[in-house]
Amino acid sequence: MTNSSDFPPFLASDHLSRRTHDILKERLEEDSSGTPRTLSSTAFSVLDRIVTVLLPQEEILGQQTLNLALRVDRALSGPRDGWRFAELPSDSQAWEQALLTLNDLSTSQFERPFSLLEDSAVAAFLDAMGEGKVGLDTPNRLNPSQMQKWALDLRADVIECFLADPRVQDRLGMSANLNGGDERFQGFETVQANERKDFEPATKISSAA
Amino acid sequence: MKTYAETDTLDVIIVGSGAGGAPLAARLAQAGKSVLVLEAGPKFTPAQYTSDEIEAREIYWLNERLSGGRNPQPFGGNNSGTGVGGSMLHYGAFLPRPDARDFQLHTETGRSVDWPFRYEELLPYIEEVESFIGVSGPAQYPWDPSRQYAYSPPPANPAALKMRDACDALGLRHADGPTALITRPFNQPYFGERQGCVSCGACHQGCRNGAKSGTDNTWLPLAVTYGAEIRPGCFVHTIETDQAGRVTGVVYKQNGQDIRQRCEKLVLSAGAVETARLLLHNGLANSSGQVGENYMTHISTQIWGEIDQEVRPNRGYPSLTITEDMMRPKDADFAGGYLIQSLGMMPITWASNIARGSTRRGADLVRTLAGYNRSIGMGIHGDCMPSPENRVVLSDEKDHFGIPKPLITHSYGPNELAMHAHASRLLTRMWDAIGAKDLRILDRAAHMMGTARMGKDSGSAVVTPYGQSFDIDNLWISDHSTFPSATAANPALTIMALALRTADAMLTH
Secondary structure, three states: OOOHHHOOHHHHOOOOOHHHHHHHHHHHOOOOOOOOOOOOHHHHHHHHHHHHHHOOOHHHHOOOOOOHHHHHHHHHHOOOOOEEEOOOOOHHHHHHHHHHHHHHHHHHHHOOOHHHOOHHHHHHHHHHHHOOOOOOOOOOOOOHHHHHHHHHHHHHHHHHHHHOOHHHHHHOOOOOOOOOOOOOOOOOOOOOOOOOOOOOOOOOOHHHO | OOOOOOOOEEEEEEEOOOOOOHHHHHHHHHOOOOEEEEOOOOOOOHHHOOOOOOHHHHHEOOOOEEEEOOOOOOOOOOOOEOOOOHHHHOOOOEOOOOOHHHHEHHHHHOOOOEOOOOHHHHHHHHHHHHHHHOOEOOOOOOOOOOOOOOEOOOOOOHHHHHHHHHHHHHOOOOEEOOEOEOOOOEEEOOOEEEOOOOOOOOHHHOOOOOOEOOOOOOHHHHHHHOOOEEEOOOEEEEEEEOOOOOEEEEEEEEOOEEEEEEEEEEEEOOHHHHHHHHHHHHOOOOOOOOOOEOOEEEEOOEEEEEOOOOOOOOOOOOOOEEEOOOOOOOOOOOOOOEEEEEEOOOHHHHHHHHHHHOOOOHHHHHHHHHOHHHEEEEEEEEOOOOOOOOEEEEEEEEOOOOOEEEEEEOOOOHHHHHHHHHHHHHHHHHHHHOOOEEEEEEOOEEEEEOOOOEOOOOOOOOEOOOOEEOOOOOEEEOOHHHOOOOOOOOHHHHHHHHHHHHHHHHHHO
16 A cells, blocks of 8 residues: 555656656556456466565565566556567466466475465576476466566566556666656756766665665 | 548558658658658657656557567567657667678678668768758767768766776777767757757657657658658558559558558558568568568677666666777677667666566565666677578467567577677676676667568569569568668668668659
């Protein structure tokens, strides 16, 4: 849930265009609860488990983490990015089948659903997927080569959904959206290193400083 | 803007309003021809472009493409555009000239192919394009002291400055690269006031103040002034022919309706994927069997690293510094060469490249993302040879217009792999030399060329050296699909120069 303390100050800047402001504000207020629109509940539970290991948010956002799995699910129902791997079925099918593939493998190898795996087991799946060593040659599941390609889509979509959130941008000190307002299109008067202007958010976490 | 009725027969219909279609539209309209440009995308209001990289996808071609081969290429973002202005709405405005040697690579090395004419024949058109659209560059260009640029370069950001240092350390020459943007206000003829670049860094999300030299603020207003109509929201799917096989017109979809428009001549300027798809779908102009063949990209290997300074890589013109010293490196184990440019980048584009180009996860991935504000990059554009392995074909899957989606197969051959390896070593040495840490090489390809190549022989080429179909004399192609080889230069300048040359040929034909 969003509360006023989550409201990144840069959203009030006149270096931000009205349109970009509205886009970011709407994203900020996206429901953090709710049910998935694209994925089945089983597939969604696998995605929910995976994102916590792929991209642990706490170092950047503290306890106010995003429901990244839900955002990815919503994005899968929206306009896509204009291409897909020829080896994979349509995006929504590929995600469903990939996630169910992981669940099947978890069940057969660990005798429990993927959502109950330890972090280390999830991490091992992620690494093995990247090496093309995870998959199933059965109908409606993805084989190892397909899983390897899907793993790239997984990584890209999760990271994009994360960085698109204005709270994350604020915590990481990103000023990319503060490149000019409507009254005056300011751009950046300085592009030199170590010259942050007051309107640009400072980095707020130690590893970004 | 003048408009034409659906019952009119146009002298020329052009499919696409980007680098291939727009200069040609202007030239033909100036010569008194009735010209209609059909653009699949909408007409945007530049002031409303957004830096938000998710919503900014509105200016990309999002009609799904299937990407295969050993090096499947990402399309969509920063690859193909849509809207009045085409891919030049989102292009990075890096505007090097092609290297004369790249037009004769077969003669030089026995590999690749020669272009059917020499660079010198294109040079007057290149100079005309640069002069008309507005290009910034250094007072002295080290690799060609004879050339001049009308505008001084934009400010150098930290990546550009660090690349200069790295070049100095390794004994490479460097300069501010030619960039298709203006750095002081200019009253563009037929368009109006364009502002100078304000270093906002969001070239790929659309230029909000007209500083970037696109077709929407240069060629298209010129075309409209001379009576051309630019019609947005029109997706051409059918090319109609008469019994003799000549083109009589096109059918396009607009607001769900099929509309027929007749023409004397048709020009395809839809890009290397869509031009090929349109021809293949209509079964036209392919007696050579070369439509869709020889798909090419640029080898676009990148390196990223962190330095102990807050550089904010979103700020400033992203890719200012250039070196052309690798166009024919002495230690090359490949034919051809590559350009190197410095790289800043918007955060989601940057992170998406990391997502696809590394296997980092967990705390390691978080730390990498947190390092954005300390990140500097460099990238190359390397020549790519035509290969029978690489092509655009129609897939078995239909898009929402009922047209087969294109399937693009793209694999590096030995030459491309050798160039990538050479560049990876050199880029690493360069970033090592300036003390950048946590270096990451990204193996990627960019741009698209080929699929309807020009040549002198109708058995091995789709169009003549002027872009005219060998099979259908009133069908012309004006875009990067006619490139016989990729050359190392970003394609926009060559496409525009070829477009003017093709227009002149159409007028004298």
